[in-house]
């Protein structure tokens with residue numbers, strides 16, 4: 483049987499024959515970790531009869547959309563996929579020699595505490611808690627395999643016993659099957675955010691810095707290429723209310739502050755938006771913590787919708803764009819002071835809730851832009 487494989491497959495294949503219990507695939511985006519491990523599981527099952535392999539991820543929908551899809555695709559490419567062998571209600575695939583692969587998520591208590599397996603592979607293993615790992619470790623006979631991007635500052639994965647672990651590092655450069663457009667997007671992180679570049683392009687843990695954003699360019703004029711935009715709106719009273727116009731063009735955004743002012747009542751805000759000719763047909767992404775203000779704005783004819791407020795995701799989204807911003811002292815102050823919360827020396831994934839009004843408004847707008855206009859499979863999500 484011919485297998486088109488990368489060097490990452492070969493390294494894992496070798497590690498599977500070795501004495502170490504843990505095989506750790508730490509790497510950047512699109513380095514062929516997941517694909518190679520699917521191939522590895524298939525080869526293992528074909529060559530060994532009566533084995534049980536568990537493939538686990540934090541949530542099942544994510545597992546289905548990635549590993550399960552690659553797994554069946556590879557079997558189909560090899561011409562050995564059988565519909566009858568695939569029990570879709572249990573999500574178990576059984577090979578003719580009796581070896582089987584089961585797919586489940588860590589919330590599936592029954593499976594996690596269930597019967598023993600020979601090999602466990604945890605995909606995106608950094609999403610799992612140490613407790614999940616402990617459970618799996620107790621009920622796995624032979625080997626545990628992990629793959630992840632080293633995006634966390636600290637993790638149980640970084641503390642596995644070195645003498646019982648094979649560490650396989652990888653980057654997109656190890657994957658010759660990747661289209662140039664994807665390589666370009668990964669390389670582009672160098673321009674948009676150093677920390678993301680380090681993690682997703684180089685596959686290395688980023689040196690933690692407390693400043694959330696870097697690499698923004700402040701300018702006195704908006705370049706003509708920026709024409710499409712939406713608004714992000716964060717309500718305040720003692721804090722400023724921030725209304726930001728956020729343009730996007732290819733992989734860049736341009737931020738233009740429109741309102742940044744404390745002590746605005748709802749009536750004053752709506753009046754001000756009228757004076758500033760804020761278009762009623764342009765979407766405004768607003769903080770849903772204040773539904774009564776949103777309701778009044780909608781009554782006045784504005785197209786206001788609830789913003790997605792998932793903080794870490796929103797910040798990571800902003801980091802995948804080249805950010806240009808209209809020269810403005812308030813925004814500059816927020817940018818300079820917007821930092822991750824620190825506990826001792828440990829930098830958390832949570833921003834300090836200070837100087838974040840414009841930053842929140844920008845994040846609401848960018849989360850919408852990214853989810854609405856950049857979901858195409860041609861765009862890598864990090």
Ligand SMILES: Nc1ncnc2c1ncn2[C@@H]1O[C@H](COP(=O)(O)OP(=O)(O)OP(=O)(O)O)[C@@H](O)[C@H]1O
Pocket residue numbers: 486487488509510511512513514515516517518630631657659660
């Ligand atoms: N051996 C291969 N043969 C053909 N295509 C491959 C092979 N390995 C990887 N690819 C292609 O490269 C893409 C990226 O690989 P993969 O998803 O395994 O990367 P990854 O390291 O898991 O990335 P991420 O960290 O983003 O999850 C795959 O979707 C597949 O299209």
Ligand SMILES: [Mg+2]
Pocket residue numbers: 515516517
């Ligand atoms: Mg993967």
